[in-house]
Amino acid sequence: MSKTFITAMLLLAGSCIYAQDFVYTPKNPAFGGSPYNYSWMLSSAESQNTIEAPEDDSYDPYSSQSSSSVDDFAESLNRQILSRLSRELVTRQFGEDALEEGSYVLGDYQIDIGDSDSGINITIVDNVTGSTTTVEVPYF
Numbered sequence: 469m470s471k472t473f474i475t476a477m478l479l480l481a482g483s484c485i486y487a488q489d490f491v492y493t494p495k496n497p498a499f500g501g502s503p504y505n506y507s508w509m510l511s512s513a514e515s516q517n518t519i520e521a522p523e524d525d526s527y528d529p530y531s532s533q534s535s536s537s538v539d540d541f542a543e544s545l546n547r548q549i550l551s552r553l554s555r556e557l558v559t560r561q562f563g564e565d566a567l568e569e570g571s572y573v574l575g576d577y578q579i580d581i582g583d584s585d586s587g588i589n590i591t592i593v594d595n596v597t598g599s600t601t602t603v604e605v606p607y608f
Contacts, residue, residue, distance in 0.1 A: 542576075549574045550592075 494501040496509060553574065572579045580591040587606035593599075 546575055546577070549577070553579065 495505050497503045497506050569581050569583055572581070576594060576596045578593045578595055580593070582589045582591075584604070587604050590603040590605065592601045592603070
């Protein structure tokens with residue numbers, strides 16, 4: 469009796485099992501989702517946005533006219549000075565002339581070069597903002 473009951477249960481259970489394929493449907497209308505989801509997604513994004521728009525209508529963070537020509541020139545000059553300094557440091561460090569210790573003033577920057585056991589320490593101080601950067605070039 470128990471064998472027939474178990475067989476009957478297996479047959480009935482086997483006939484009730486169904487399978488289906490999982491189908492992915494995107495929510496975002498930009499990726500093929502329903503266009504009716506647009507307003508829901510927009511309102512959800514706007515409610516999560518915590519960044520305030522500036523009150524000044526003339527402000528454009530992507531405008532190339534946000535700084536003056538003099539500021540652009542000074543920034544370009546500072547970049548060129550630091551680029552030349554870095555080339556010279558590498559050339560002197562790995563070339564025949566040794567890099568001399570001392571303190572140098574180049575534009576808005578004060579550069580202190582000192583020797584340590586592990587290499588050369590270079591400290592760059594921006595005299596305008598007061599920020600300091602320290603670079604250590606190891607000996608090889």
